[in-house]
Amino acid sequence: MPKILELDRHVADLIAAGEVVERPASAAKELMENAVDAGATQVTVEIQNGGMTYLRVTDNGCGIAPEDVETAFLRHATSKLRTKEDLAAIGTLGFRGEALAAIASVSKIDLLTKTAEAEGVSLRLEAGKVVERSPAGCPEGTTIVVRELFYNTPARLKFMKRDTVEASQVAGAVQRQALAHPDVAFRFLKDGEMVLKTAGNGDLYGAVYQVFGRQLAVDMIPVESSFEGLKLSGFVTKPTATRGNRSMQQFFVNGRPVRAKLLTAALEEAYANQMMSGRYPSCVLVITLPNAAVDVNVHPAKTEVKFANERAVFDLVRYGVMSALGRAQQRPEMKLAKPMAEKPKPSEVRSALEALHTSAPVSPQVRSALSQPQFRQPVASPAPSRGSVPVYLPKRQPPVQRAPMEEKRPTPPPVQEKQPVQEKLPEPQEEAQTALDMPAAAPYRVVGEVLDTYFILEQGDAVLFLDKHAAHERILFEKLRASQEPVLSQVLLSPHAANLSREEAATVLEHRELLRDYGYEVDDFGDGTVLLRQIPADLPEDEAEAVLEAMAQELAEGHARDPKSLRDELLHTIACKAAIKGGWHTDPKERDALIREVMTRDDIRYCPHGRPVVLRLTKGQIEKQFKR
Numbered sequence: 001m002p003k004i005l006e007l008d009r010h011v012a013d014l015i016a017a018g019e020v021v022e023r024p025a026s027a028a029k030e031l032m033e034n035a036v037d038a039g040a041t042q043v044t045v046e047i048q049n050g051g052m053t054y055l056r057v058t059d060n061g062c063g064i065a066p067e068d069v070e071t072a073f074l075r076h077a078t079s080k081l082r083t084k085e086d087l088a089a090i091g092t093l094g095f096r097g098e099a100l101a102a103i104a105s106v107s108k109i110d111l112l113t114k115t116a117e118a119e120g121v122s123l124r125l126e127a128g129k130v131v132e133r134s135p136a137g138c139p140e141g142t143t144i145v146v147r148e149l150f151y152n153t154p155a156r157l158k159f160m161k162r163d164t165v166e167a168s169q170v171a172g173a174v175q176r177q178a179l180a181h182p183d184v185a186f187r188f189l190k191d192g193e194m195v196l197k198t199a200g201n202g203d204l205y206g207a208v209y210q211v212f213g214r215q216l217a218v219d220m221i222p223v224e225s226s227f228e229g230l231k232l233s234g235f236v237t238k239p240t241a242t243r244g245n246r247s248m249q250q251f252f253v254n255g256r257p258v259r260a261k262l263l264t265a266a267l268e269e270a271y272a273n274q275m276m277s278g279r280y281p282s283c284v285l286v287i288t289l290p291n292a293a294v295d296v297n298v299h300p301a302k303t304e305v306k307f308a309n310e311r312a313v314f315d316l317v318r319y320g321v322m323s324a325l326g327r328a329q330q331r332p333e334m335k336l337a338k339p340m341a342e343k344p345k346p347s348e349v350r351s352a353l354e355a356l357h358t359s360a361p362v363s364p365q366v367r368s369a370l371s372q373p374q375f376r377q378p379v380a381s382p383a384p385s386r387g388s389v390p391v392y393l394p395k396r397q398p399p400v401q402r403a404p405m406e407e408k409r410p411t412p413p414p415v416q417e418k419q420p421v422q423e424k425l426p427e428p429q430e431e432a433q434t435a436l437d438m439p440a441a442a443p444y445r446v447v448g449e450v451l452d453t454y455f456i457l458e459q460g461d462a463v464l465f466l467d468k469h470a471a472h473e474r475i476l477f478e479k480l481r482a483s484q485e486p487v488l489s490q491v492l493l494s495p496h497a498a499n500l501s502r503e504e505a506a507t508v509l510e511h512r513e514l515l516r517d518y519g520y521e522v523d524d525f526g527d528g529t530v531l532l533r534q535i536p537a538d539l540p541e542d543e544a545e546a547v548l549e550a551m552a553q554e555l556a557e558g559h560a561r562d563p564k565s566l567r568d569e570l571l572h573t574i575a576c577k578a579a580i581k582g583g584w585h586t587d588p589k590e591r592d593a594l595i596r597e598v599m600t601r602d603d604i605r606y607c608p609h610g611r612p613v614v615l616r617l618t619k620g621q622i623e624k625q626f627k628r
Helices: 009-020 024-037 084-089 099-105 163-180 204-212 214-218 261-270 310-330 346-358 364-371 468-482 502-510 512-516 541-556 563-578 588-600 619-625
Strands: 042-048 054-059 108-114 120-126 129-136 141-147 185-190 193-197 220-227 230-237 249-253 256-258 283-288 445-450 454-459 462-467 489-499 521-526 529-536 614-618
Touching: 009 099, 024 042, 024 054, 024 099, 024 141, 024 163, 042 163, 163 185, 163 193, 163 204, 163 249, 163 256, 163 502, 193 204, 204 214, 204 220, 204 230, 204 283, 214 220, 214 489, 220 310, 230 310, 249 261, 261 283, 261 310, 283 310, 445 588, 454 588, 462 468, 468 563, 468 588, 489 521, 489 541, 502 512, 502 521, 502 529, 502 541, 512 521, 512 541, 529 541, 541 563, 614 619
Parallel strands: 042 185, 249 283
Antiparallel strands: 042 054, 054 141, 108 120, 108 141, 120 129, 185 193, 220 230, 230 283, 249 256, 445 454, 454 462, 462 614, 489 529, 521 529
16 A cells, blocks of 8 residues: 555645644735735725634725636636746735635635626635635625634644734734835724724825824834835834834835845844944835846745845845935934023022922933932832832932033942842941952952943952843842732833834733733823833833833733743843943942842852853963963
8 A cells, every 4th residue: 555645635725724824814914915916995804803703804906707706716726927937027916826725725714706897706615615606796896704714723723822912913914014005095993993094095104104103103214215226215213213122123025025134134234333232223114126136936925035136135225224314314403592581480480490400411321320219319208108109309410411420320239139129228337348358158359340341350360250230130130030029110200102013002901910010000092102100110211111012022922821931031121121231330339239249149140141140260261361
C-alpha cells in the first residue's frame, strides 16, 4: 500500500486557509481588498463578538456576475491574473484567488451581489460547499456575511483570543485600509456601534485625523519626495511627539499596507540624534513605484514585499523624511509682544505671586528630580490615608533659564525590601556612613563617577564599575514586587490626555479594573485619547503615557491570562522609567546610598531586563590590557 497519498480537497482547503485566514481580521482584510479592487467608493465592515460569530463587509463596487458567483469560491479562481507575465507587475491588491475559498472552507457564508447589467444573486455556503442559490433584489455591489468562523476547525478555534482582542485587530485592519485608500469611504461598526468613519474624499490628512485622532494629526508634518522614478508622500510626527512603541508606524506600497524592516530602519535613521533612546516616531508614508519594481507575491497574507532596488527605496524614505524634518525646523514662528499694563490690578499681583511658586521655568534635571516621589522632601504633616495625595512644595526660587550642572537632587533614603511602595521614609538623623564603615562582604572604596552613568569602586585587587540606572531599576523593581498590595497611585492635579491608537485605547478601557490595581485610573476621552487621572506613585508623570502604551500592548497580545507575567512586566516598566537615568549628575549622598544597597544585597546583580549591574575588572585583567 503506498504511503504517499494525495490529500482530500477539503483537507487541502483547510491547510490553505490556515495561511490566509488566521483570525477575523484576516478575513476582513481580504474582503476589503476585494471591495477596493472592485472599484468600490464605500465599504462598510460590521462585526459581532469580535468577528467570530458575525462579520459583514458591504461595498458598492461592480459586483459579481451571476455566472461567476460559484466559481469565485473555487481555489485559485480569480479575475485579476491571466498569464505568468501578469505576476511580474501586479497592480491589484488581490491576485492569488485563495481568499474566498479559504474563508468559505472554515465558515458559513452568505453572499448577496449584483452587477449593473444583471439581476442580483444570493448564495449560501457551508464549509466551502454551496447549499442554496436564488435570485435576489439588491443594490449594485457585494455583501458578504461570514458566520461562525472556524466552526469546523476546533484546533484553530481554541487559539483565538478574547472577543475584545479580536475586535481590536479587525479595527486595525479597517484603519490600515482607510489610510491606504483615502478616496474610499470606510465605516466600521462593532456590536452595532459606529467606531470609525472616514470621508473618502481623497484627503490623506483627513483620514489620519479620523483614524489616529486630533492630537497625533496636529503633531504631523507633511512629507513629499521623489527619487529615481519613486515617489514618497504622507506624514511623520515631529521629533518631540514620539511614542514608546512602533504601533503607529504605517507604510503603504502602491496602496497596499506592508511590513518591511527596510522601511522602519530608513524612517528611524532619518530621526537619528533627534529622539531619545527607546522612543519611536509615528508615520503614515505612501510609496508609489512601478508595479514591476516590487514583488508582492512573497507570502499568502500579502503584507510582505521585496523591492528590486532596496537601496533606492531606503534613500527615498530616509532623505525624504530628513528633508521634511529640516523644513519643519526652519519655519519661523511669529511672536507677538504682549502690551504692558499701566497699573496692575490687585488680583493680577496675586496671580503673579502664585505663578512665582508654580510657573518658574526649570531645567529637565530639576523637573525630573521633583517628579520622583522617592527623592522629594515632604512637608511635615500627618501620614496620609490610602488614596490621599501627599503635597510637596518646592522651595521658592527666582526664575532661571537653565540650571547649572552642579544642581543637586535630594538624597533618596535607603530602600527597605518589605516596605509598602508609597511609604514615606524618614530623613536620616545623621550623616551617611563612609563606604569603609558600611557592612559588606569585603571593604571597598568609592573612587567617583564617570560619564554621569557609572560609579567606580576599588575593592581589593579589583576595580568595580556600577551602572547606577540598572542598579536603581533593580532596587525599585524588588521593592514593588515585594509588596502584596496593589500599586499605590498618585492623583494628578490636572488629568493628562494620553494619545493612543484606537486599538490601544479600546484595550485600556476594557481593562480599567485591572489597570487600577497597577496605579492607573483612566477615562475615555474619545478618538483614541484617554484621560489619566491617577498614575503609579513611583512613576514620573512624563513617563506615565509610555508605560500605559506598553501595558496596552501586553494586554492586546493576551498576556492578561498570566497575571504574574503581566504584573512583572508592568513593574519592570515602572521601575525602568522611575529609576535614575544615565547622564544625570548624582549627589554624593544619593550615590553612597545606592552603592550601599548594591554592595550589601545579593539580589542586585542584574537589572530586571537581564543587564549586569556591576562589571568587575581584576588587577591582572587591567595589566594585561597595558601589556604588563
